[in-house]
Amino acid sequence: MSVKPVYQNPNTTVALPFKGVILDMDGTLIESTEADYLAWKWLFADYNIPFTFQEYQPMLGTKSVDVINARLKLDDEEMAKALKQKMTYFKEVITNNGIQIVPFADELFKNLKKYPVKIALATSSRREKMKLLMEKVQFMPFFDVIVTGEEVHNGKPAPDIFLQAAELLQLSPEDCVVVEDTVNGVKAAKNANMKCVAIATTQTADLLHQADLVIDTFEKADLLEWSKLIANN
Numbered sequence: 001m002s003v004k005p006v007y008q009n010p011n012t013t014v015a016l017p018f019k020g021v022i023l024d025m026d027g028t029l030i031e032s033t034e035a036d037y038l039a040w041k042w043l044f045a046d047y048n049i050p051f052t053f054q055e056y057q058p059m060l061g062t063k064s065v066d067v068i069n070a071r072l073k074l075d076d077e078e079m080a081k082a083l084k085q086k087m088t089y090f091k092e093v094i095t096n097n098g099i100q101i102v103p104f105a106d107e108l109f110k111n112l113k114k115y116p117v118k119i120a121l122a123t124s125s126r127r128e129k130m131k132l133l134m135e136k137v138q139f140m141p142f143f144d145v146i147v148t149g150e151e152v153h154n155g156k157p158a159p160d161i162f163l164q165a166a167e168l169l170q171l172s173p174e175d176c177v178v179v180e181d182t183v184n185g186v187k188a189a190k191n192a193n194m195k196c197v198a199i200a201t202t203q204t205a206d207l208l209h210q211a212d213l214v215i216d217t218f219e220k221a222d223l224l225e226w227s228k229l230i231a232n233n
Helices: 033-046 053-059 064-069 076-097 105-112 127-137 160-169 183-191 223-232
Strands: 006-008 013-015 020-023 118-123 145-148 176-180 195-199 213-215
Touching: 020 160, 033 053, 033 076, 053 183, 064 076, 076 127, 118 127, 118 160, 127 145, 145 160, 160 176, 160 183, 176 183, 176 223, 183 195, 195 223, 213 223
Parallel strands: 020 118, 020 176, 118 145, 176 195, 195 213
Antiparallel strands: 006 013
């Protein structure tokens, strides 16, 4: 029988149902969806392939190689070139337009640090992009472990990335809660047998209905309150 983490304050002792929180990056912590889409649009234009935002939306949360493979058949050498070029375009967009955190994401971290939970980042993005963004917004120190898209075989909605994060945290899947913003991410969390909180930043709440809890902001985010709401659903 596992021992639940306990948060102690002067007034009460509360048992939390989670020992770990696993966070997605793009759209969950960083407002990068538009920049990412533009980079993909420019890359596919190099191959004379139109790419609309409507086509991009179902791919949100998936690995870069899966996005490319859905439209292009490239050998390993060409794939590496395409991934490098996409990253070049992404850097160009954020250099010109800047990058912002999802509102109150910093408040979320402050709240999580109040509780005895481990924190992981699990992003389908490649490590180069993750490092660029996390260092820009100074979120890197918050994470106990980080897993990126190229470190797992199957991308979301497969559960691989969240299971890998739990393993690195030395936690069982049922002791973790995932915070996501896309349908593919929510499906991956549920496929990993984890509870999921979805924030409706990138996709609408009705599309995220498979999550255990859907929120529209991190303002006044509280892990204990989330836990109560999940338990009551």
